[in-house]
Amino acid sequence: MTIPGVWRASAWAQADQPVLDTGHGPLNAELPGGGWPLGGLTELLLPAQAHCEWALLLPALARLLGAAPGRAVLVAPPLEPFAPALQAAGLPAERLCCIRPSGPGAAMAAAWACEQALRCRDVRAVLAWLPQLVTPQLRRLQLAAAQHRQLLWLLRPEGARAQASPAPLRLWLQPQGDRLLVHVLKRRGPSALQPVVLPAQGAQLAALLQAQAWRRRQAQADARGMAAPTPMPAPLPVPLEASHAVAGLAAALH
Numbered sequence: 001m002t003i004p005g006v007w008r009a010s011a012w013a014q015a016d017q018p019v020l021d022t023g024h025g026p027l028n029a030e031l032p033g034g035g036w037p038l039g040g041l042t043e044l045l046l047p048a049q050a051h052c053e054w055a056l057l058l059p060a061l062a063r064l065l066g067a068a069p070g071r072a073v074l075v076a077p078p079l080e081p082f083a084p085a086l087q088a089a090g091l092p093a094e095r096l097c098c099i100r101p102s103g104p105g106a107a108m109a110a111a112w113a114c115e116q117a118l119r120c121r122d123v124r125a126v127l128a129w130l131p132q133l134v135t136p137q138l139r140r141l142q143l144a145a146a147q148h149r150q151l152l153w154l155l156r157p158e159g160a161r162a163q164a165s166p167a168p169l170r171l172w173l174q175p176q177g178d179r180l181l182v183h184v185l186k187r188r189g190p191s192a193l194q195p196v197v198l199p200a201q202g203a204q205l206a207a208l209l210q211a212q213a214w215r216r217r218q219a220q221a222d223a224r225g226m227a228a229p230t231p232m233p234a235p236l237p238v239p240l241e242a243s244h245a246v247a248g249l250a251a252a253l254h
Helices: 053-067 083-088 106-120 135-148 160-163 203-224 240-243
Strands: 040-048 070-076 095-101 123-129 151-157 169-176 179-187 198-199
Touching: 040 053, 040 135, 040 160, 053 070, 053 123, 053 151, 053 179, 053 198, 070 106, 095 106, 095 169, 106 135, 135 151, 135 203, 151 160
Parallel strands: 040 151, 040 169, 070 095, 070 123, 123 151
Antiparallel strands: 169 179, 179 198
């Protein structure tokens, strides 16, 4: 029985919260409102050393920063984003602001910096790698994101998926070869029975890797006074549906 004004967890919540298109059609279909929530904390849980978050978030970030002025703030990123890959995906690297607290109180300082960034008018989104947060800190960040209607992605270890969280949206990212499985652990809607399957690496990134390898061979040949290597092959075609999957992974490209 439906009772006016009462939301049941087995049903979709009212779509009154603005969202941002993720750039991944299959994922949009599984999220309330059809995108990343504006004004809510999204937790991304991923394996150590996976670094698959950029493949997931880059399309939305490029669209967000391309539509209006402002910056995205990266709090305590484990690696330096690879600027050429970001540029190829339409995300100007100069629009990113990195904050890297250090020292004994780095975790508390990072959480504080994240909260302050959410209050800044010039900030359009915040990505924070904060593995050691406790529930009260998570609740403060959720309240700050809701109050200021900001995009907030919080990246934590996959082991935290068994812990309770105030985040209205929790996703577990599981790389499997050339696929990225996105498990929807929590959402304001019915339970998700199957993970969303997305490409782990898009055609643009493959083309960048191909070009980088050719330039390396060219530089080595020039240094040795040898004949130039075979001409660089034509760039791989980039279909529209794959162009959003570029991953600016420093681990793969540095």
